[in-house]
Amino acid sequence: MILIFAEHSGQEFKRGTLELLTAAQQSGLETKAVVLGAEAESLAGQLGAWGVGEVYVCGDPLLKDYNPELYFSIMAAAISEAKPDYVLAASSMLGRDLFPRVAQKIGGAVASDCTELSFSGGAAVVRKPLYAGRCSARVEFQTAATKIILMRANQLPIGQPIKNTTANIRKLALSPVDLKTRIKEIVKGASEKLDLTEANIIVSGGRGMKGPEHFKLLEDLATVLGATVGASRAVVDAGWVPHSMQVGQTGKTVAPTLYIACGISGAIQHLAGMSGSKVIVAINKDPDAPIFQKATYGIVGDVFEIVPSLTEEFKKLLQ
Amino acid sequence: MRIAVCIKQVPDTETKIKLKPDQSGIEPTGVKWVINPYDEHAIEEGIKIRDSNAGSSVLVFCLGPKGRCSEALRTALAMGADEAVVIDAPEFLDTSLTGRALAAALKKEGAFDLVLTGRHAIDDNAASVGQILAGELGIPHATVISKLTLNGGVATVEREIEGGTKEIFEISLPALLAANKGLNTPRYASLPGIMKAKKKTIKEVSLNDLGVDPAKGAFRYAEFRLPPEKPAVKILAGDVKTQSHELARLLREEAKVL
Numbered sequence: 361m362i363l364i365f366a367e368h369s370g371q372e373f374k375r376g377t378l379e380l381l382t383a384a385q386q387s388g389l390e391t392k393a394v395v396l397g398a399e400a401e402s403l404a405g406q407l408g409a410w411g412v413g414e415v416y417v418c419g420d421p422l423l424k425d426y427n428p429e430l431y432f433s434i435m436a437a438a439i440s441e442a443k444p445d446y447v448l449a450a451s452s453m454l455g456r457d458l459f460p461r462v463a464q465k466i467g468g469a470v471a472s473d474c475t476e477l478s479f480s481g482g483a484a485v486v487r488k489p490l491y492a493g494r495c496s497a498r499v500e501f502q503t504a505a506t507k508i509i510l511m512r513a514n515q516l517p518i519g520q521p522i523k524n525t526t527a528n529i530r531k532l533a534l535s536p537v538d539l540k541t542r543i544k545e546i547v548k549g550a551s552e553k554l555d556l557t558e559a560n561i562i563v564s565g566g567r568g569m570k571g572p573e574h575f576k577l578l579e580d581l582a583t584v585l586g587a588t589v590g591a592s593r594a595v596v597d598a599g600w601v602p603h604s605m606q607v608g609q610t611g612k613t614v615a616p617t618l619y620i621a622c623g624i625s626g627a628i629q630h631l632a633g634m635s636g637s638k639v640i641v642a643i644n645k646d647p648d649a650p651i652f653q654k655a656t657y658g659i660v661g662d663v664f665e666i667v668p669s670l671t672e673e674f675k676k677l678l679q
Numbered sequence: 680m681r682i683a684v685c686i687k688q689v690p691d692t693e694t695k696i697k698l699k700p701d702q703s704g705i706e707p708t709g710v711k712w713v714i715n716p717y718d719e720h721a722i723e724e725g726i727k728i729r730d731s732n733a734g735s736s737v738l739v740f741c742l743g744p745k746g747r748c749s750e751a752l753r754t755a756l757a758m759g760a761d762e763a764v765v766i767d768a769p770e771f772l773d774t775s776l777t778g779r780a781l782a783a784a785l786k787k788e789g790a791f792d793l794v795l796t797g798r799h800a801i802d803d804n805a806a807s808v809g810q811i812l813a814g815e816l817g818i819p820h821a822t823v824i825s826k827l828t829l830n831g832g833v834a835t836v837e838r839e840i841e842g843g844t845k846e847i848f849e850i851s852l853p854a855l856l857a858a859n860k861g862l863n864t865p866r867y868a869s870l871p872g873i874m875k876a877k878k879k880t881i882k883e884v885s886l887n888d889l890g891v892d893p894a895k896g897a898f899r900y901a902e903f904r905l906p907p908e909k910p911a912v913k914i915l916a917g918d919v920k921t922q923s924h925e926l927a928r929l930l931r932e933e934a935k936v937l
Contacts, residue, residue, distance in 0.1 A: 396791075426846065429819060453840040456799075457822045460807035465780065465815030469897030475806045490803050490900065494696040495705065497900035504897045540819040540851045550841025557841060561936075603825070603861050604843040609692055609717055609801055610860050620934045628692050632801075635906070639934045641926065642912070655912045657929060659922050664765065669923040677927045677937060 363444035376450030387479035409521030432512020468506035492632030561587035602621035626651025717797025756876035757868030773896035777809030
């Protein structure tokens, strides 16, 4: 049996959750889910159509924002009640923080940052990249009863809701916890755009952009494409853009469908964070830049001429 | 204040990864080992906190084959850590056993007010050992922290999540905190620091001493593969207008991503 941790934004399920629901549909295994937070109940209603038979919900207002102690307490309770063979969750900031602690609490196994997942004869076949994508390995679970699999977003296809059924809703109550962690404040990020780790298209800039003021060109291109803007380590270290925009080994690992690298030479550090992208476009004035070795399409030339011209072309194409 | 810092040794980013012929792992010869970059931020933070709180100490722990891991600990000592413990373990030990072994090693050294580590190791990107260790120790944790202030027995930490949103937590000590880049700038080991570190003894413990059986892990990695070869890049010719037009066409018609 599969238990899906259905992460959501308050209004809708995250892309990663829909990918997991699709994988569970195809597994042939019975599927349950957990939805937490104030909107849990209204969102839980959508899950029956995805083939989920039972949804554990807890709408306690204390779960509105992420407090690790409360979340691992309620997740451990849900797991001990559902007794799943597999727990599937997104390898998001929340998932990565929460589930190792849950695994410790319930004596389960946890594999995070996985990129391949399928089911064969009721058993999960899981692979993940190692050494920043320079190789990959299959995760071979040993004896643990509950195996927790955290999947990177954008790795699995999203199917359609298939059934005209509703799931059973089971309410869970939060048991009192002697809290050592208190949420002092949540400072919302300024960006309306999807996070780099969830984005389907990324436009990224490097030192070739010559200064923070020129990132506007990338913003314009990104707006046309519905993309999120990223950056190389060099420009983050130079203070042009915040660390939250850094793609690479000490930044974010991304795997969008389309990655457009503008004025990025392609240091190993950077390639480590984006080489899993499906299609890579490189724009650089240096024909020997290492980024071209990873790219699907390359344009050798001046980013200041090419980027605005691309913005115009894409605008025409997508109208 | 007693501060424990847990570090991991990982292959340097520039190291070429080769697989063993039976695909059971990577070929260890020729690998250049370094301290996991995020763990350097944890060491730095530990030293900074010790220096601004009289009577404090920093103990660094590293788990792995003791020969190479002692080098990482020597570097941490040269940066300014007070003592070091190596937990001798095989090349691979899964996250649950690593967490358990570290917890037992820390307990052997007494109680700590603060346990610091990196947000994840860049080799397997599991980001799991810190939380498992905190669970074994029964203390709260916060990961991916880019800001830390201590006030009495309470740590205020800032953790950046998706979309640049920041979660600010107040956590009662003892606690485990996992450092992100941005928390500080790790120092280089000074020459006097390196000389001093050479004279220090690195304490050794075995998994057996800690009651951990390496055969009883929750998972292992198998069937290693190198990534598939990428076809050669298609360089687009012509003037800027032609190039852009052609790229838009290829992305739609050939790659089918627009």
